[in-house]
Structure formats: C-alpha cells, structure tokens
Amino acid sequence: MGIIVQKFGGTSVADPQKIHNVANAVIKEKKNGNDVIVVVSAMGHTTDYLIKLAKEVTQNPDSREMDMLLSTGEQVSIALLAMAIQQHGYKAISMNGQQVGIITENIHSKARIVDIKTDKLNKYLKEENIIVVAGFQGVTPDGEITTLGRGGSDTSAVAIAAALKADRCDIYTDVEGVYATDPRIVPNIKKTDVISYEEMLELARVGANVLHPRSVETAKQFNVPLRVRSSFNLDNLGTLIIGVENMEIYKPVAGVAADSSQVRILLSGLPDQPGTAAKVFGALAKNHISVDMIIQSLALNGTNSIAFTVDADDLNNTVNILNQVKNEINTNEILIDKNIAKVSIVGAGMVDRPGIAADMFRALAENNINIKMISTSEIKISCLVEKENANSAIKALCKEFGLESTETAVVKGDLPNL
Amino acid sequence: MGIIVQKFGGTSVADPQKIHNVANAVIKEKKNGNDVIVVVSAMGHTTDYLIKLAKEVTQNPDSREMDMLLSTGEQVSIALLAMAIQQHGYKAISMNGQQVGIITENIHSKARIVDIKTDKLNKYLKEENIIVVAGFQGVTPDGEITTLGRGGSDTSAVAIAAALKADRCDIYTDVEGVYATDPRIVPNIKKTDVISYEEMLELARVGANVLHPRSVETAKQFNVPLRVRSSFNLDNLGTLIIGVENMEIYKPVAGVAADSSQVRILLSGLPDQPGTAAKVFGALAKNHISVDMIIQSLALNGTNSIAFTVDADDLNNTVNILNQVKNEINTNEILIDKNIAKVSIVGAGMVDRPGIAADMFRALAENNINIKMISTSEIKISCLVEKENANSAIKALCKEFGLESTETAVVKGDLPNL
Numbered sequence: 001m002g003i004i005v006q007k008f009g010g011t012s013v014a015d016p017q018k019i020h021n022v023a024n025a026v027i028k029e030k031k032n033g034n035d036v037i038v039v040v041s042a043m044g045h046t047t048d049y050l051i052k053l054a055k056e057v058t059q060n061p062d063s064r065e066m067d068m069l070l071s072t073g074e075q076v077s078i079a080l081l082a083m084a085i086q087q088h089g090y091k092a093i094s095m096n097g098q099q100v101g102i103i104t105e106n107i108h109s110k111a112r113i114v115d116i117k118t119d120k121l122n123k124y125l126k127e128e129n130i131i132v133v134a135g136f137q138g139v140t141p142d143g144e145i146t147t148l149g150r151g152g153s154d155t156s157a158v159a160i161a162a163a164l165k166a167d168r169c170d171i172y173t174d175v176e177g178v179y180a181t182d183p184r185i186v187p188n189i190k191k192t193d194v195i196s197y198e199e200m201l202e203l204a205r206v207g208a209n210v211l212h213p214r215s216v217e218t219a220k221q222f223n224v225p226l227r228v229r230s231s232f233n234l235d236n237l238g239t240l241i242i243g244v245e246n247m248e249i250y251k252p253v254a255g256v257a258a259d260s261s262q263v264r265i266l267l268s269g270l271p272d273q274p275g276t277a278a279k280v281f282g283a284l285a286k287n288h289i290s291v292d293m294i295i296q297s298l299a300l301n302g303t304n305s306i307a308f309t310v311d312a313d314d315l316n317n318t319v320n321i322l323n324q325v326k327n328e329i330n331t332n333e334i335l336i337d338k339n340i341a342k343v344s345i346v347g348a349g350m351v352d353r354p355g356i357a358a359d360m361f362r363a364l365a366e367n368n369i370n371i372k373m374i375s376t377s378e379i380k381i382s383c384l385v386e387k388e389n390a391n392s393a394i395k396a397l398c399k400e401f402g403l404e405s406t407e408t409a410v411v412k413g414d415l416p417n418l
Numbered sequence: 419m420g421i422i423v424q425k426f427g428g429t430s431v432a433d434p435q436k437i438h439n440v441a442n443a444v445i446k447e448k449k450n451g452n453d454v455i456v457v458v459s460a461m462g463h464t465t466d467y468l469i470k471l472a473k474e475v476t477q478n479p480d481s482r483e484m485d486m487l488l489s490t491g492e493q494v495s496i497a498l499l500a501m502a503i504q505q506h507g508y509k510a511i512s513m514n515g516q517q518v519g520i521i522t523e524n525i526h527s528k529a530r531i532v533d534i535k536t537d538k539l540n541k542y543l544k545e546e547n548i549i550v551v552a553g554f555q556g557v558t559p560d561g562e563i564t565t566l567g568r569g570g571s572d573t574s575a576v577a578i579a580a581a582l583k584a585d586r587c588d589i590y591t592d593v594e595g596v597y598a599t600d601p602r603i604v605p606n607i608k609k610t611d612v613i614s615y616e617e618m619l620e621l622a623r624v625g626a627n628v629l630h631p632r633s634v635e636t637a638k639q640f641n642v643p644l645r646v647r648s649s650f651n652l653d654n655l656g657t658l659i660i661g662v663e664n665m666e667i668y669k670p671v672a673g674v675a676a677d678s679s680q681v682r683i684l685l686s687g688l689p690d691q692p693g694t695a696a697k698v699f700g701a702l703a704k705n706h707i708s709v710d711m712i713i714q715s716l717a718l719n720g721t722n723s724i725a726f727t728v729d730a731d732d733l734n735n736t737v738n739i740l741n742q743v744k745n746e747i748n749t750n751e752i753l754i755d756k757n758i759a760k761v762s763i764v765g766a767g768m769v770d771r772p773g774i775a776a777d778m779f780r781a782l783a784e785n786n787i788n789i790k791m792i793s794t795s796e797i798k799i800s801c802l803v804e805k806e807n808a809n810s811a812i813k814a815l816c817k818e819f820g821l822e823s824t825e826t827a828v829v830k831g832d833l834p835n836l
Binding site: 057061062065069076079082093096098099 | 437438471474478479480482483489494497498500502505512514516517562563
C-alpha cells in the first residue's frame with residue numbers, strides 16, 4: 001500500500017484500444033492496494049500533427065501560442081484515459097497542468113517546474129480516484145500555459161511523485177528496461193536490473209534515450225525510486241533506478257552510450273587574457289543554450305583556443321551569438337565541425353579502479369578510431385569521435401568492459417516497497 | 419472607435435487558409451480603430467472527431483471528461499488564429515475559457531455563464547492586443563472545465579461583449595444575414611436588415627438556425643447590438659439585431675420558421691385535481707428538460723389531458739421521468755407523437771393587428787394542412803402540423819404575409835456606432 005505514479009508515453013495511448021491496455025495496467029496497480037496517479041503524453045503523432053498545422057499557419061509560430069496549441073494534445077489523452085478507467089468500473093478523474101497546479105517558470109516551450117500543488121491531488125486520492133494527469137505541461141503563477149520541452153512528461157511524473165512523496169514512479173515505455181548500451185547496436189547486451197541515478201543520468205545525457213536527464217535529475221534530487229518498464233509486458237519489472245548509496249555492488253563501467261546530436265565549435269586565436277571564456281559562455285547561457293564538453297588550450301604562439309559542443313538544434317543561435325561577441329573576444333575564426341559523435345563510458349565504480357580511461361583509449365585505438373576531444377568526470381569518460389565510428393566504438397567498448405554478459409547488480413538494505 | 423467582439427464558427431476556421439481569411443476580417447476591424455476580441459469555435463469537424471474518439475473508448479462517456487476532451491477543440495483554434503494574426507504583423511494573444519475567467523455553473527456539457535472576468539481582457543486590450551478567445555467553454559469557480567452546449571460559442575461572444583460593454587457583437591456565419599424564413603425552402607425570400615431581439619428570439623427558438631436563442635437572450639438582456647453577417651462577404655453588413663424600442667416600423671409578421679426537432683407527449687385520463695401539471699413539469703424541470711408547447715384540456719367525462727412538446731433528444735429521459743411519476747398523477751396512458759413540426763409566425767407588430775391568427779389558420783387550411791395543436795404569445799403564433807407538411811406550411815405563410823418581397827425595416831433614433 002502506497003502511492004504509485006505511472007507514466008505512459010504517446011505510443012502507449014495512440015488509439016482507443018491501447019488506451020484500454022493502459023487502463024488495465026493502471027487498474028492492476030490500484031488493485032494492489034495503491035493510490036495511483038497516471039501521467040500521460042499526447043496520443044501517438046498528435047504533437048507532430050499540431051506542429052505541422054502551426055507551420056501551415058506561420059513559419060515562425062510564437063512560443064506562447066505553440067504551448068497553448070500543444071498542451072491540448074495531453075488534454076485529449078487524459079480525458080480519454082479517465083473515460084477508459086471509468087468504463088472498467090473504477091473511479092477516475094483527469095486533470096490538466098493548470099488544474100493540478102504544476103507551476104513552472106514563465107518560459108515557453110521549455111519551462112522548468114518550480115512547484116506542484118498537492119491539495120487537489122490529495123483530495124481526489126482520498127476520494128478513491130485514480131488521477132489522470134496531463135504530462136509535458138504546466139502553468140505560470142499568472143495562469144499562462146507552458147510546456148516543459150523534451151522529456152517533459154517523464155519529468156511531470158517524477159515531479160508529481162516527489163511532491164506526493166510517492167513510493168515509486170514507473171515510467172512505462174516500449175523497451176524492457178535500461179541496457180548498458182543500445183541493443184540495436186549490440187544485440188547481446190543484457191538488461192540492467194538496478195542502476196544508480198548518477199549512472200543513469202550520465203547514460204541519458206550521452207544519448208541513452210530511455211529517460212530524459214531532467215526526469216532522472218528530479219528523481220535523484222527528491223530520492224524518488226524510478227522504474228523503467230515495458231508497457232507491453234506488465235510482469236517484467238524492468239530496471240530500478242535508485243541512489244548509489246543503496247547499491248552494494250556496481251561494475252566499473254555500467255554503460256556505454258553515443259550521442260550524435262552535437263556539433264563542435266572551435267574558437268581559435270584568442271588572446272590569452274582573463275574573461276574570454278566567461279564572455280562566450282555567459283552570452284550562451286543568457287540565451288538558454290546548453291554547452292556540453294568544453295576544452296581550452298594554450299597554443300605555442302601565446303593565443304588560446306576554446307572548443308566546445310552544443311546541440312545541433314542550437315547551432316544557428318550559437319553562431320549568431322558568437323558573431324555578436326566576436327569583436328569583444330578577438331577571435332579570428334569560428335570553426336564548426338558537424339561530423340562528431342560523443343562516445344562515453346559510465347560507471348559509479350570507475351573512481352575506485354585506476355586505468356579505466358587508459359583501457360578505453362586503447363580499445364578505441366585498436367579499432368582505428370581517432371579521438372578528437374576527451375572529457376572526464378567522476379563517473380564518466382567521453383571521447384569525441386567521427387560520426388561514422390560511433391557504432392564500432394560502442395561495440396569495442398562493450399566488449400572491452402564485459403558488458404555483453406553483465407551480471408545483475410545487487411541491491412542492499414531496505415528498498416522501498418517495489 | 420470602440421470595442422467590437424467578433425465570433426467565427428468552426429467552418430470559418432476549418433483549415434490554415436480559412437484561418438488567415440478570418441485573420442484578415444479581424445484585422446480589418448482593428449484597422450478601423452477598434453479594440454477587437456474574436457471568439458472562435460473548434461476547427462471544422464474537430465468536435466465530431468473528438469466525440470467519435472470518446473465513443474470508441476466508451477459508449478457512456480462521463481460528461482466531465484467530455485468537457486475536458488471537447489474544450490481542446492477551441493484551444494487549438496485560438497492558438498492558430500493568434501499565430502495567423504501575428505503573421506500579418508498585429509499583436510495577438512489567445513485565451514481559453516479558464517484564462518479569461520468565463521465562470522459558469524457547475525454543470526457539465528450545458529453550463530450557463532454566470533460571470534465573465536474582465537481584468538485580463540482589459541489589460542491585454544490596453545496593450546493593443548487582438549484577443550482570441552475560445553468559445554463554447556468556461557470554468558467553474560472550482561476550476562472545473564465546462565462547455566456551454568449548443569450555441570455555446572455565440573453565447574460566449576455575446577456574454578463577453580456584454581461584460582466589456584462592447585459597441586457591437588458580430589456573429590460571422592455562412593449566410594448573408596437573417597431571413598424571414600429558410601432560403602432553402604423559399605428561395606426568393608429577402609434578407610432582413612434590422613430585426614428586434616424579441617423577434618429573433620422567437621425565430622431562433624422555432625428553428626431559424628442562424629443564432630442560438632441563448633445568445634440572443636443574452637444580447638437582449640444586456641442590450642448588446644448584434645450583427646449576423648457573412649464571413650465570405652465582409653462588405654455585406656448582414657442583419658442588425660437590436661431592441662424593439664429602437665425600431666420605428668415593423669411588419670406584423672417578421673418571419674416564419676419551422677422546428678421538426680420536437681416530439682409531442684400526451685398524458686390522458688388525468689383526474690381533474692390541482693397539482694397534476696406542477697408534478698409533471700416540476701419533475702421535468704428538476705431534470706433540466708425544457709418543455710416547449712403545453713396545452714391542458716378538460717374532457718367531457720371530467721378527466722384532464724395534458725399535451726406538451728420536448729426536444730426529441732430528451733424523449734427517453736422524459737419518458738423515464740413520466741414513468742416515475744405515473745402513479746402519483748394517475749394518468750392512464752402516455753402517448754408519443756414523433757411525426758410533428760412546429761410552424762410559427764413571428765412579429766413584434768402582431769399585437770397591433772387583429773386577425774393575424776385567423777389569417778394563419780386560413781392559409782394552412784387552404785393548403786390542406788391539418789393543425790394538431792396551437793399556442794400563441796404576444797409576438798408569435800405556433801401551429802403543430804405533420805412533419806411532411808412543414809415546408810408547404812412555410813411557403814404558404816410567407817406568401818400569405820408578403821414576406822417574399824419584404825421591405826427593409828426602418829431604424830429610428832440614435833443607433834450605437836455601427
């Protein structure tokens with residue numbers, strides 16, 4: 001008995017039959033004696049359809065109006081799912097972001113949640129309702145409709161779980177759980193039974209598309225146990241994502257992932273004086289552009305160069321901003337490299353085992369894969385390689401670190417009621 | 419210079435091209451120096467599509483969830499129309515019913531508006547925005563989404579015009595204005611230039627589908643000048659609907675209309691004692707069933723019979739309720755007649771001209787049309803006839819009362835700035 005938050009994506013609610021399947025999964029959890037809140041995305045290709053419609057009206061739709069438009073997608077899903085649950089004889093009530101009180105910043109198309117009101121949720125749960133909440137959307141304190149951007153529905157679910165101090169947040173998806181790498185690239189990879197937030201975060205950040213990092217970060221921050229599980233196989237418990245402090249055994253390398261969505265930008269010939277990096281990254285931050293890898297190096301002639309990567313979608317904006325600060329920072333050229341992929345190994349156990357980085361570089365070298373840029377953190381080592389080498393790098397690294405026959409991690413102590 | 423509220427129906431915003439046409443009509447009014455609020459319905463067949471989707475999920479969708487579902491239709495329209503207006507270089511902002519504060523009763527699928535907040539509307543108007551408001555929807559004081567039922571978007575527009583003390587409310591539609599009867603039945607009928615609320619109300623009530631009576635009632639109550647005009651011909655001013663006190667000349671019969679959507683119910687063999695009618699109509703009112711014509715008559719044997727008409731959609735509910743009170747009122751039978759149409763003549767001048775009723779009955783008799791039931795009011799006479807006689811009755815009455823060559827009514831005094 002506890003509070004379970006479930007989240008189903010657009011594919012899971014793509015048509016009335018699938019909506020009934022979701023209703024069954026929801027009711028199964030309710031029958032276990034739990035209070036259930038279910039968060040859903042827009043049906044199937046609804047969001048794409050709405051975006052297409054907007055583009056037919058104007059090539060440059062206003063982001064406030066896009067949020068007004070797109071938020072209708074989830075509202076359709078919640079109404080239909082509530083109806084389906086009621087049809088099976090259970091009490092259900094749908095709530096959009098405004099009705100719940102999913103309060104966000106006043107930024108459109110990628111707002112962050114700042115608060116979730118729980119009074120109505122608790123009231124409806126007390127009345128034995130299954131609550132169906134629209135994911136991906138929120139509302140500003142002024143009543144403006146916002147959307148949360150990529151990974152928004154997962155984040156909605158985790159944030160609601162955190163606000164209600166839920167026992168678990170189950171993210172239903174079309175895969176069986178989390179894998180050490182993409183099974184389409186390494187078919188004999190094993191499903192991971194338990195992984196830490198930190199590892200999952202790094203895997204998500206570098207391109208394991210199962211969960212968006214925002215949702216994992218929120219789960220980590222509020223210590224919400226997450227399960228990634230299959231909506232097609234309700235008996236499979238998927239992968240549990242918990243705090244590293246609850247795990248006894250972890251492998252040095254828990255996963256390998258690649259991210260081909262970035263571009264590398266190189267600013268060269270910069271004068272070696274303080275404040276240059278601050279100017280560049282300050283201007284980018286002010287425009288909400290996330291920078292990933294950053295390397296600064298001093299050349300023999302006394303000038304600096306700064307290389308960094310951004311999401312390819314942000315390239316045009318980035319170049320515009322760099323052109324604005326170009327004179328201020330005295331760069332003599334801005335070079336763009338689109339032919340990159342970031343390949344990373346991730347593992348909470350890395351810090352205890354020396355030589356992991358050397359093993360990684362050697363494995364890549366043995367496969368004739370050239371490294372363009374390296375960055376490391378406590379639980380991650382990333383190498384920039386040429387795009388066409390990404391898959392062979394993943395295969396080489398999975399083999400190098402024995403991920404093709406991963407053993408199940410062991411979980412210690414009192415886990416929440418799973 | 420003033421405040422103009424415009425309303426466009428679903429056909430007018432059925433696709434991106436049509437949405438741009440609406441944007442042009444809106445901007446035309448803005449260019450005249452007016453503050454403009456535009457109320458729109460859901461695009462084309464969106465509402466039908468959503469209803470179909472709900473029916474695929476469950477045969478008996480909950481009305482709260484239906485409102486949650488259907489209200490998305492208008493929200494899509496307002497976002498797209500705001501984008502289109504912006505694309506033409508004008509400031510625009512969309513608002514759903516919740517955001518405006520269109521406060522309704524806590525009844526789903528046919529809520530009535532109880533209040534409209536004007537603070538945000540006035541704020542956005544002051545900032546030179548064209549405001550695009552979702553019609554058909556509102557919100558209860560508790561934040562529950564409601565819809566207004568039939569004629570809802572027209573009612574939204576008129577109610578907003580009333581709340582803002584607008585100079586005029588223009589209802590754009592696919593006809594050129596109001597006709598004395600349906601032009602599909604009497605092709606040489608003339609468009610009416612000016613008509614009173616009262617006449618329009620009676621015409622609407624008896625089946626002239628141009629405007630729903632709720633919207634005309636609201637306009638009358640708050641003295642909002644209404645224009646019914648064509649969205650395809652912006653130069654045609656359509657029909658102005660104003661208070662009868664502002665009209666100098668009106669014809670005895672302003673219009674003829676028929677309504678085939680009702681059924682007649684006959685309760686016979688009722689004991690002649692007080693309270694029977696109160697019981698019957700009290701029970702129906704309690705269940706929100708509107709009764710139209712009512713006739714009670716005493717038979718020779720001392721028993722009463724009551725005949726009345728209700729909307730065909732309400733027939734099943736009505737019969738259920740009658741069965742519940744059957745023993746209490748001692749009726750010996752409930753007869754249902756579905757083969758009826760109500761044909762009415764309407765005119766504010768009727769009261770000054772005796773013999774109009776006799777002329778109506780004679781005209782019907784000369785055309786071999788049998789009258790099943792008659793009811794009269796100050797500005798209307800209605801006859802129930804067999805359904806198949808409805809059209810010939812309309813033709814006969816238009817001829818009888820000279821409506822095929824209607825002269826334009828003359829308007830006296832100071833009209834609002836039109």
